[in-house]
Amino acid sequence: MSQRQVLQGVISLLRPLLLDVVPTIQQTAALALGRLAYFNDDLAEAVVKEDILPQLVCSLSEQNRFYKKAAAFVLRAVGKHSPQLAQAIVECGALEALVICLEDFDPGVKEGAAWALGYIARHNSELSQAVVDAGAVPLLVLCIQEPEIALKRIAASTLSDISKHSPELAQTVVDAGAIAYLAQMILNPDAKLKCQVLSALSQIAKHSVDLAELVVEAEIFPVVLTCMKDSDEYVKKNGATLIREIAKHSPELSQFIVNAGGVAAVIDCIGSCKGTVRLPGIMMLGYVAAHSENLSMAVIVSKGIPPLCTCLLEEHEDHIKAAAAWALGQIGRHTPEHARAVAETNVLGTLLSMYMDIRSSEDLQLKAKRALKNILQKCTYLPALEPLLHDAPPNIMKHIVGQFSKVLPHDSKARRLFVTSGGLKKVQEIKAEPGSLLQEYINTINNCYPEEVVRYYSPGYSEMLLERVENYQPVL
Amino acid sequence: MAALVRLETRLSRLREEYFLKNRSVDEDRKIVYKAAVKIQSWFRGCRVRAYLRYLNKMAISIQKWWRGYQSRRYFRKMIKTAYFIMKMNFYNEMAVRIQKRWRGYYVRKYTHNYYALKKYLEAISLNNEIVRNELQEYAEMNEKKKKKKDLEKKEKEKKYKARKMHYLLSTEQIAGIYNSPFRKFPDPMELLLRQSKPLSHRQQQPKSPFTYDLYDWPTCKRPPAFPTGEPLPPIGRQKPQGPFRDAAEVLRQRYKPLEPTLRVAASISSPLEKAREEMKREEWRKCIHDNEFLPFSSYHKNEKYELSIHASEKIGKETYGIKHFREVQPNKWIAGKV
Numbered sequence: 001m002s003q004r005q006v007l008q009g010v011i012s013l014l015r016p017l018l019l020d021v022v023p024t025i026q027q028t029a030a031l032a033l034g035r036l037a038y039f040n041d042d043l044a045e046a047v048v049k050e051d052i053l054p055q056l057v058c059s060l061s062e063q064n065r066f067y068k069k070a071a072a073f074v075l076r077a078v079g080k081h082s083p084q085l086a087q088a089i090v091e092c093g094a095l096e097a098l099v100i101c102l103e104d105f106d107p108g109v110k111e112g113a114a115w116a117l118g119y120i121a122r123h124n125s126e127l128s129q130a131v132v133d134a135g136a137v138p139l140l141v142l143c144i145q146e147p148e149i150a151l152k153r154i155a156a157s158t159l160s161d162i163s164k165h166s167p168e169l170a171q172t173v174v175d176a177g178a179i180a181y182l183a184q185m186i187l188n189p190d191a192k193l194k195c196q197v198l199s200a201l202s203q204i205a206k207h208s209v210d211l212a213e214l215v216v217e218a219e220i221f222p223v224v225l226t227c228m229k230d231s232d233e234y235v236k237k238n239g240a241t242l243i244r245e246i247a248k249h250s251p252e253l254s255q256f257i258v259n260a261g262g263v264a265a266v267i268d269c270i271g272s273c274k275g276t277v278r279l280p281g282i283m284m285l286g287y288v289a290a291h292s293e294n295l296s297m298a299v300i301v302s303k304g305i306p307p308l309c310t311c312l313l314e315e316h317e318d319h320i321k322a323a324a325a326w327a328l329g330q331i332g333r334h335t336p337e338h339a340r341a342v343a344e345t346n347v348l349g350t351l352l353s354m355y356m357d358i359r360s361s362e363d364l365q366l367k368a369k370r371a372l373k374n375i376l377q378k379c380t381y382l383p384a385l386e387p388l389l390h391d392a393p394p395n396i397m398k399h400i401v402g403q404f405s406k407v408l409p410h411d412s413k414a415r416r417l418f419v420t421s422g423g424l425k426k427v428q429e430i431k432a433e434p435g436s437l438l439q440e441y442i443n444t445i446n447n448c449y450p451e452e453v454v455r456y457y458s459p460g461y462s463e464m465l466l467e468r469v470e471n472y473q474p475v476l
Numbered sequence: 477m478a479a480l481v482r483l484e485t486r487l488s489r490l491r492e493e494y495f496l497k498n499r500s501v502d503e504d505r506k507i508v509y510k511a512a513v514k515i516q517s518w519f520r521g522c523r524v525r526a527y528l529r530y531l532n533k534m535a536i537s538i539q540k541w542w543r544g545y546q547s548r549r550y551f552r553k554m555i556k557t558a559y560f561i562m563k564m565n566f567y568n569e570m571a572v573r574i575q576k577r578w579r580g581y582y583v584r585k586y587t588h589n590y591y592a593l594k595k596y597l598e599a600i601s602l603n604n605e606i607v608r609n610e611l612q613e614y615a616e617m618n619e620k621k622k623k624k625k626d627l628e629k630k631e632k633e634k635k636y637k638a639r640k641m642h643y644l645l646s647t648e649q650i651a652g653i654y655n656s657p658f659r660k661f662p663d664p665m666e667l668l669l670r671q672s673k674p675l676s677h678r679q680q681q682p683k684s685p686f687t688y689d690l691y692d693w694p695t696c697k698r699p700p701a702f703p704t705g706e707p708l709p710p711i712g713r714q715k716p717q718g719p720f721r722d723a724a725e726v727l728r729q730r731y732k733p734l735e736p737t738l739r740v741a742a743s744i745s746s747p748l749e750k751a752r753e754e755m756k757r758e759e760w761r762k763c764i765h766d767n768e769f770l771p772f773s774s775y776h777k778n779e780k781y782e783l784s785i786h787a788s789e790k791i792g793k794e795t796y797g798i799k800h801f802r803e804v805q806p807n808k809w810i811a812g813k814v
Contacts, residue, residue, distance in 0.1 A: 229618075261604055261607030264603075
């Protein structure tokens, strides 16, 4: 507590130094304030309370570029902590001054102003709207075209923060013509810039089909696919995010991405990364497969299922496993062909164990159960279904038995295999309420076999035989 | 006469008989009358009945005929509709057959074209392979570039170090630290030292190798450059016989860029003179007219008033071009032509 008071005392000491005659002292005082406010939100509040902000805003328009940079730094430091502080900054009229700084000649001043605007716009959509109303977006688009890499980076990140809140804000950014420049900058070799650019494009594309189509029309494919092979992990992640946001809107967009070879690139990316970086790629495969069965078949043909299975097995985080389970469910739910392709990789057992495991989170259990149900309802590949007979809980069991009851009446080889593998025995052991669906399925299966066989496998048959032996009167 | 006596005896009885006969006739008259009426009424009834029967028969006959006619009409209509329905059913069935074939064909060709789907999936696999190969190449290229950059950076650092420490070069008398007499051959650092030019005291700021390489992209219009090493020598080049230096070295020396000293690089005129010249040039550029501004009106006293063009010319049309064309000076002619 005392440290806080000491620091607040420091602020009241620094305040008169801001009005000093010597410009270097002013700049250094502003820099000190900025650094203090950056790391501690109490101090940031104190900066706001002591009415330092109006003073800074006034001098933003008058002083030289070093002071402007320091003042922009202070505004950024204060605005980063919470929406209330950012609101305080907006209320003292800082936005207009910052926007004027965006037109300055020195790239450092522009960078500081853009960064401050980005931190303010990050919190919520009202603040973003205030930033847009101050006329920042066209100037930011001009900043993006500047040659300095740091300025480009920050302008891209600010545009990304503005457009992420709502479709109208994203439309404003698009109307300023940002997409063309952002699309050109994907080719830049700097990794951090690529990250920001891809993030900006994905925030624009995520809101609606029209925005996604606009982004696609800027000819980002197939250049974006080279980002999936970048050495930096976050570039890969943001690239996968962008492709995901485009793919999720409509089947035509997914079709376009598949035709451009996007699925292969994303699959390779999933295979080469570990951890949260994989998540957008997994979700993208799920979205593409969810639209139609042709697209799902395209995903299967591009060898999409093995990486998803390894993901399910290797990852430690539950939400990534849940995403992988969901994606597998979307792939396998369309037709028996698809379900067979998924079941052949023996992933159904993993899904079942995940569903049954008490340690998995609720989300993971739910997704695993749904995926399992969707795949099982179409699966006719019996060798994959049999191991599941032994462990499944009743609600899954009825689907499995249902599938058996659909296939067995028509296929004699399968019937033989069912008996020899011990499936019939297991089915007899299942206790079902009479009249329920499960009982009907069991009856259908039992009707496929001659009565002696069914009786032979029903539980307690050996005891029954022994009883008959006991009660038998030998014929002498 | 006897008859008359007989009749006269009967005469007294005659009146009684006559009266009795009339009375019996009178008495019978009612009965007879009634009987007659009965008979007549019965007969009339018979006639009427016969007539009614006749009428009935006729009516029945008409109605029979009419009903037959109506039902025959109805029957014909029924047959027509039944025939029509049969025809329509037949047409429907034929139409269904055609539609069945057409729908099967259409769906198989356009909506769920199995072969097209197969081809599409094969094309996708091919495309994926191509994309994967290209991406692999791109990744390898990037890695090579990175490695090359790292190597170059290291080389540059080593060379810079060698230039800084050129004084460690070994001499005839004193072997340097990298050229120990106990070694079979000198250290590679020694060779570097031999090759390097000593670093001048002019503090040359070593340009960090990354400021221009990566940020050499003002508007990012160039695609990523492939790593170009040194150009390969021409094929089949035979080394010229004799004590010739290596051609590449010679070319390098011949086309070495000029490194002028500061004295040479600076222009002859000093900055002060340059600034003066610039000022003069500006004034020359800006100057609109040469007339000095003279402060007092007394300076303009002796100036002759210049008439404007309109006032100074003759009135009338210009004669040049109409009356005379070229300038002629007849007093200068040699021959006496008119």
